[in-house]
Amino acid sequence: MTPGEPILFVRDVTKRFGGLVAVDAVSFDVREHEVMGLIGPNGSGKSTTMNLISGALKATSGSIVLNGHELTRAKTFENARFGVSRTFQLVRILPGLSLSENVIAGGVFGHKKRWGREVTEFAESLLERVGLADKIGASVDSLTYIDQKRLELARALAGEPEVLLLDEWLAGLNPTELRTGIDLIGSLRSEGRTIILVEHVMDAIRSLCDRCVVINSGKKIAEGTPVEVLSDAAVIRAYLGEG
Structure with a gap:
């Protein structure tokens, strides 16, 4: 574009x-x-x-x-x-939360706020968007390094920056x-x-x-x-x- x-x-x-x-x-x-x-x-x-x-x-x-x-x-x-949304040099994810909850945090507190079922479905669509569709139910601790980066990217995108x-x-x-x-x-x-x-x-x-x-x-x-x-x-x- x-x-x-x-x-x-x-x-x-x-x-x-x-x-x-x-x-x-x-x-x-x-x-x-x-x-x-x-x-x-x-x-x-x-x-x-x-x-x-x-x-x-x-x-x-x-x-x-x-x-x-x-x-x-x-x-x-x-x-x-x-x-403004960002990722970091050293990956910063929220280990006590699920993958969806990590992304939901970006949707709730970001530029364009979403709530309830809407933000849950949006979070799942972003996890699919970055290549984590098959790992939505996985533990954050089990993610590889690139998958941690994908998760952080999905959270950054959730605020629709x-x-x-x-x-x-x-x-x-x-x-x-x-x-x-x-x-x-x-x-x-x-x-x-x-x-x-x-x-x-x-x-x-x-x-x-x-x-x-x-x-x-x-x-x-x-x-x-x-x-x-x-x-x-x-x-x-x-x-x-x-x-």
Whole structure:
């Protein structure tokens, strides 16, 4: 689906931890129906930027606006209600709940709330959507790593977010699982989801992303299509060094 008009505006966002500037005056827009890659070396500020958008961290300065809602000072649950959902680098599922209950939590507390039988049926449809239809009755503790990731993704989708944040969702997968994961995210892309993708797997960046923003040492150093940014001299230096 062709990207539409911008719906998320990140403007001069800075995050300081004492004397450390983790994100330094970063600005970019995200368009509706767009998959945008947020890439850069380890420790460059990518996950901090995701945490600022989701509300897990508060910006020191700058502004983040989604469809007219100021996210910068809102509480995390308010950002979720405004339409931000996310997954994490380290999978976060609710081990004391069933698979359906894990997903129902996203439907009840997310952007578009559902209740009762409606949310139960919706949760089951999302579990099927991510490839867990045959495991709905299984224990959360019995899930493989990729299935835990699928469960977390289903919970993130349950709030029907305006913007879905995927923070290294493909990390830790074996080659077969990686292909499955890329195909799954690709199917979300084909549905017209708006996604910000933090990822180190360049095959995923090339095949999934409409545009990329590259961050290094907290600063944005490049923006453009995957082909443009991955051939940019500053980006190559950031990843590989001067040599």
